[in-house]
Structures are given as C-alpha cells and as structure tokens.
Amino acid sequence: MSVAASNSTRISKRFAELRASAELGIVTYITAGDPSLDATLRFVLTLAEAGADVIELGVPFSDPLADGPTIQRASERALKSGATLAGVLDLVRRIRKSSQVPLVLFSYYNPILQMGLEKFASAAASAGADGVLATDLTPEESEDYRRIMRLHNLDTIFLGAPTSTDERLAKIAGCSSGFLYLISRTGVTGAKDSLPDDLPALLRRARSVTVLPIAVGFGISLPGHVSVLGGLADAAVVGSALVSEIEKAKSVDAAATALAERVRSLKEAARHGLSRREVAP
Amino acid sequence: MSSILQSSTTAPGRFGPYGGRYVPETLMVPLFELERAYEAAKSDASFQSRFHDLLKNFAGRPTPLQFASRLTEKLGGPRIYLKREDLLHTGAHKINNAIGQGLLAVKMGKPRIVAETGAGQHGVASATVAAHLGLECVVYMGTEDMARQALNVARMRMVGTQVIGVESGSRTLKDAINEAMRDWVTNVRNTHYLLGSVLGAHPYPTMVRDFQAVIGREAREQILAAEKRLPTHLFACVGGGSNSIGLFHQFLGDASVKMIGIEAGGRGAGLGEHAARLAARQGFSGARPGVLQGTYTYVLQNEDGQIATTHSISAGLDYPAIGPEHAWLADQRRAEYSAVSDQAALDAARLLSRTEGIIPALESAHAIAGLVERLPQFKKDDLVILNLSGRGDKDMDTYSRLL
Known part of the structure; x- marks a missing residue:
C-alpha cells in the first residue's frame, strides 16, 4: 500500500541512508514566516547545509493549542509578518531552487482544510514538499486527507504519544509514511532539561508495531539528549530550541549563524553518540 | 451552506x-x-x-418556570415564560x-x-x-x-x-x-x-448537552402543567450553546415548536466586531465550517483559515465557534439563529429589570433582545419559553455605568 509510494520520497531515502550508516537523524522545526518568509528561506538553506536531515516548516496558526510559549510567539510573529499557507507553499518552491533537503509541512488542520485538501495537496506536491503533518488530526478523522495526500505522493506523518495504547500506535503507524513522529512526553512543545524516564519503554512499544523510522520530538534541545536517543530512535526532532535562537538573535544573519552552530553540535552528538546498532538487541 | x-x-x-x-x-x-x-x-x-x-439539594433544582406577566403586558406580543436558571446556586x-x-x-x-x-x-x-x-x-x-x-x-x-x-x-x-x-x-x-x-x-x-437537557425536560413538563399546551417558540442565547441546547433538546421532536438561538451581534457586522456564527442572513461576515479546538463547526475566520478575533459586550458569548449540534440544527433549519447588538442587549437587560424585577446576565439579555426584535412576527396566542440562563450580579459594573 503506502510503502511503495513512500519509498520514493526524499524522506524515505534520507532515512534509508541514515539507517545504512547507523546514524541518528536530526529533524529541525522552524516556524515559516518568523520573522519573514525571506528569512525562513535563508534559515532552511542554512539548516540543510549544517546537516539537518529533514526540515519541518511550521505553518503559523492563530490558535496553536499543542504548542508551548516559544512556538506560540513564533506563530504570532509569522502571522504579523503576513505569512499564510499559500505563502509557505511558495517558500517551498523557492527552497527547491537550491536544495533537495526533505521538507515536511507542519500545520494545524484548519488552514489546510480551508485551502481545500485537493488544492493543498496538489500545490504542496508541485512546490516540492515531501510530507505533511497536521498536529490536531488523528487517524480517525483523516480518511479523505490520507487518500488525497497519497494521490499526490506526499508522506502523511502522524503523531504517536505516551498515552497511545499499543493498538493505537499500530494504527497510527499504519496511517503514516516517511516516518513515525513519537511525542516524548505528555504536554506541549518546548525545550526541557531532561528526557522522560519512560521514553525507552515508549520507543520499544512503537518499534514492536512498525518498521517505519521513528523520530522523537517535544522537549529535545541538547546534544546530550541526542546522544541518548542515538541508541533508541532513528531521529531527534528539535524545534523550540531553534525557534528561540531566532527569537533571541539581533539580526537574520546572527540567527542563521546561531542555527548553524546548534545543528552542527546536534549533528556531532548524533554521529558520535551510541549508534542504534550497538545497543539494539 | x-x-x-x-x-x-x-x-x-x-x-x-x-x-x-x-x-x-x-x-x-x-x-x-x-x-x-x-x-x-x-x-x-x-x-x-x-x-x-x-x-436538587446543592444546585437548587428544579428551577421555576415563571410567567412574566408585566413583560408580556408591556410587549403586547406572545405570552412569555422565563425558565429561571438564574436562580441556581452560583447564578447560572x-x-x-x-x-x-x-x-x-x-x-x-x-x-x-x-x-x-x-x-x-x-x-x-x-x-x-x-x-x-x-x-x-x-x-x-x-x-x-x-x-x-x-x-x-x-x-x-x-x-x-x-x-x-x-x-x-x-x-x-x-x-x-x-x-x-x-x-x-x-x-x-x-x-x-x-x-x-x-x-x-x-x-x-x-x-x-445531556447534562444540560434537564432544563428542557423540566420546562416541557412545567409549561404543559401551566398552559396545557406546548410552547410555540423557545428563545435562548448562544455562545458555545449549552443553555440553548439544554432547553431545545427535549423539544426537538415537537415539530410545532420553533427554536431561536440569539448570538452576539457586538458593535457591527464586520469580521472582528461580532460573535455571530450563524447569522449570515443579517450580513454578519466571516463564518465558514472549519476546525477549532477539537470540533468541526461554523467558525469565524479569515480566508487563510486563521481564527478571527470577536467582540461582544458579553464575555460568555464572545467566542468564534459554535457547538457542532447547533451548526447541524441551523443547516437543517430545525432551529433559527440571529444576532442582536451590544446596545440591544443592554436595553433588554434594563427592560427585564424594570418590568419583572430580575436583573439578567448580559448573555441572557441577548435572548430577551432577540425576542423584542421579533415582536412584529408573533401572533397573539403565541407562547414563548425564554431561558433566563444567568443572573446579572457579575455584570453590575457594566450596568452601573449606564444608570
């Protein structure tokens, strides 16, 4: 079914390469349009060059109820700068002129629904996006969405959570292509000091129900987190930590420099941390 | 739609x-x-x-269904009964x-x-x-x-x-x-x-809805006891829509009973000036089906799917989406929805206070204003139940500025 289609995407190819070299991937999230779409273009190219394996482009939304304060503020800045879903799709097209980095559109469902599923999927695919993740959409409500995204060869990435049962994790993985995004903790997005104690158990549960690559996100910000995950996951998702570099920076140049440094140090940790092969049973 | x-x-x-x-x-x-x-x-x-x-013993149910004799007389339209949810413990x-x-x-x-x-x-x-x-x-x-x-x-x-x-x-x-x-x-x-x-x-x-349906169950029995017939119209204000659905639910099977939900028309029809999701007929702009906070329903939003800000003098009605069952009742034309302005609600609050000695919450005052605006459409033997969902103590700051 979906596996055949997804095998051809940039996302699957990148994860296959990572798996072959037993290296943990780094997935980076930034909010598109924060502080402007032009700046985001620059940031994406910087992140890709610094070694980001997959880039999630956040579509700003007025009511980001799954996000903590850092990404809420980024969303507000992006909306103030005039960013829209159509503008983000145009940004994807501009990115594709100079980079083949795997790109995932990370949105709340309503902007996609208002554009229309068919129009969105066709525009996203032709712009060069590889996958889509809608934060407030679960397998139960996504039948049409999945069918239409697949028709346009877009990966559909769904979230698994610590509260998901094994049965649900299997269902979520069954609806996902490209990778499975596992939420590390109950809560909203945002950097935290430590990883939750029950994360290895959650990863084991997810592994037992899917062969898809697994990326772990929510609360991951430090090279130390990445080193630990190297033994357990296929990729780490870093978002709020990068968004707060953009927020703190005095200029777009300074933000780009800070992002590049962050990703390089995360990538370093990913390359030199425990590899999955070494600890996998 | x-x-x-x-x-x-x-x-x-x-x-x-x-x-x-x-x-x-x-x-x-x-x-x-x-x-x-x-x-x-x-x-x-x-x-x-x-x-x-x-x-019964903590909240104070059942609440009275009170015949509003002076309001009825003053308006000269239908016979009006008030479902007195405002008398409950905590005031609504x-x-x-x-x-x-x-x-x-x-x-x-x-x-x-x-x-x-x-x-x-x-x-x-x-x-x-x-x-x-x-x-x-x-x-x-x-x-x-x-x-x-x-x-x-x-x-x-x-x-x-x-x-x-x-x-x-x-x-x-x-x-x-x-x-x-x-x-x-x-x-x-x-x-x-x-x-x-x-x-x-x-x-x-x-x-x-099920927890609130007690309102309509009581009201139906009470009106049958008092008037030996069903009401012709139900009125209630609609923010998210819990007091209105609570009143409406028990009457859904009674085809002769018209149900009217009153939204907040705020201070104008432009997006951002009101909280009217189902009153497009009156020119209120910006409501389309969409997803907000867990449910698919009519939502005030811009063309990009960003949720609009709203305005109402009443904090309880100041919300960009409406309960999904109301969206469905509106599409089916089983219930009607219209909006009244901030000013109409304030006038209605004063009217009820002075005819019945009941100071309503600003939310409930919208329902009264909705009834007042429909007066020309009533027949003499029409019978109304209006849900007086809350009392006005909390709104005294706003009201005292008008005195």
Missing part, C-alpha cells in the same frame, strides 16, 4: 458533518476513557442518584454540567480539574463543585475577561480555586480554552478537563 469535508465519517459524535474529534494524539485515549466513563454513568444507578441529589445553568462532570472526574479517579471560563459563570460553577467534591481546581481566564468579570474571579478564589490569567490572543474565552487544553495535555494522567459548553472534541458536545 454545505460542508467542505468530502465525506461524512462514521466516527461517533457527529451531527451531520459537524463535530468529531480533532485533537493532538496525546488526548485521544483520555477522550476514549471519558466517553466510556460517561456511557457507563448513564446506566449507573448510584451515579445518577448522586447527580440528581446534587442538582453552568452548575448542571459542572456537577455532572465533577462526579465523572471522581469516578475516573482524577483528583484535579482544569476549566476555562469567559464570563466566569462556568469557572465559578467548576470551582464550587470542585470545593464541594474535594477536587483541586485550576481555571484559565482571559485577562480581558478577568477585568470585566472581577466579581467572579473573587468568587473562584474564595472557594480555593487557582485562577490563571491568559494573556495570549484576544485574552478572552477562546484563548482560555487553548490554555486549558495545554494544561490538560500536560497533566492528562491526573486531570479532567471540565469543558463548560457543547464545544470541543467528542464526547463533550453530547455529554454537556
């Missing part, structure tokens, strides 16, 4: 195409757990007897649902509840029930609303609830719901989200 979803799903909690369950995955299993607990409670004799005992219909969900939280073993509040009536009801049942309670409230409903903030604090001000967005009900959901998703293992209206993901719209 038709739905933009391409096919209706078979998921539970749908009202035609509306409703559903659009939440982050972390909340799905807790929603299933809540649905199971609620379904079990329906046929659990001890739950039901506790629920009814609290409704919100306590019906808060008792139901509070007992469910106890049953599910959740020692902590979070709630959102706009006008503060749901916050006060939740805080009061939490104190009564020995639960910890945190209420999120927009800082704009905290300023205009200061009395209710103090009441919540008096019964031991922590009130947390929300500074994001328009600092009103929508933003309080976002923040309550963020708390819930973080503390979901020990926390129940006591949502105050027929909004959000399934099972909330159905469950909250």
